[in-house]
Amino acid sequence: AQSVTQxxxxxxVFEEAPVELRCNYSSSVSVYxxxxxxxxxxGLQLLLKYLSGSTLVKGINGFEAEFNKSQTSFxxxxxxxxxxxxxxxxxxxxxxxxxxxxxxTGTRLQVFP
Amino acid sequence: NAGxxxxxxxxxxxxxxxxxxxxxxxxxxxxxxxxxxxPGMGLRLIHYSVGEGTTAKGEVPDxxxxxxLKKQNFLLGLESAAPSQTSVYFCASSTGxxxxxxxxxxxxxRLTVL
Numbered sequence: 001a002q003s004v005t006q007x008x009x010x011x012x013v014f015e016e017a018p019v020e021l022r023c024n025y026s027s028s029v030s031v032y033x034x035x036x037x038x039x040x041x042x043g044l045q046l047l048l049k050y051l052s053g054s055t056l057v058k059g060i061n062g063f064e065a066e067f068n069k070s071q072t073s074f075x076x077x078x079x080x081x082x083x084x085x086x087x088x089x090x091x092x093x094x095x096x097x098x099x100x101x102x103x104x105t106g107t108r109l110q111v112f113p
Numbered sequence: 114n115a116g117x118x119x120x121x122x123x124x125x126x127x128x129x130x131x132x133x134x135x136x137x138x139x140x141x142x143x144x145x146x147x148x149x150x151x152p153g154m155g156l157r158l159i160h161y162s163v164g165e166g167t168t169a170k171g172e173v174p175d176x177x178x179x180x181x182l183k184k185q186n187f188l189l190g191l192e193s194a195a196p197s198q199t200s201v202y203f204c205a206s207s208t209g210x211x212x213x214x215x216x217x218x219x220x221x222x223r224l225t226v227l
Contacts, residue, residue: 036216041220042221043117043205043219043220044203044216045218046216049215099214100158100161100171101214102172104155
């Protein structure tokens with residue numbers, strides 16, 4: 001079975017500062033990895049995904065994530081955040097060739113002016 | 114562009130009552146899912162469907178039933194609601210192309226069971 005751990009439930013940052021949201025996964029088989037974002041009172045939408053190939057993945061809104069197989073991590077980064085990035089971010093994992101995603105518990109990113 | 118539409122968006126039930134949440138998608142997606150979201154627990158998969166007429170259990174299926182009689186619709190039923198089922202429910206769909214990983218979510222249905 002697969003599982004996802006998001007180490008921080010909340011991350012407060014000031015606008016224009018860099019941010020890293022941490023995600024570690026556990027699996028005995030090869031996996032796909034995802035980051036989703038949820039803005040207040042909305043459903044989730046895909047930020048980025050790692051399926052194979054380059055371990056550095058770029059997504060929407062200036063976010064990127066790096067797959068590190070040895071550390072079983074898939075941390076999300078942005079070099080300079082905006083107020084509009086305030087949202088909840090979910091890391092997710094699935095076995096390869098499936099769409100059955102297992103989500104982490106989420107990290108609430110709060111950006112202050 | 115409707116995408117994934119959930120009805121109703123809000124509902125209050127008394128313990129023991131029944132109800133059905135409806136999910137409709139207009140993207141001709143094969144796969145559909147029902148998740149529940151609870152504070153500090155993220156999203157947990159209740160049931161899912163890989164095609165019309167099929168359903169399968171997810172992580173937390175107890176107390177729920179589902180049906181997928183038409184490709185575009187996925188219904189989630191609560192036969193006898195319990196306070197533990199107070200949650201926000203999200204429906205999602207995906208193409209079913211292996212490994213695409215992109216789920217398209219509805220805006221959620223907030224259910225309160227008193």
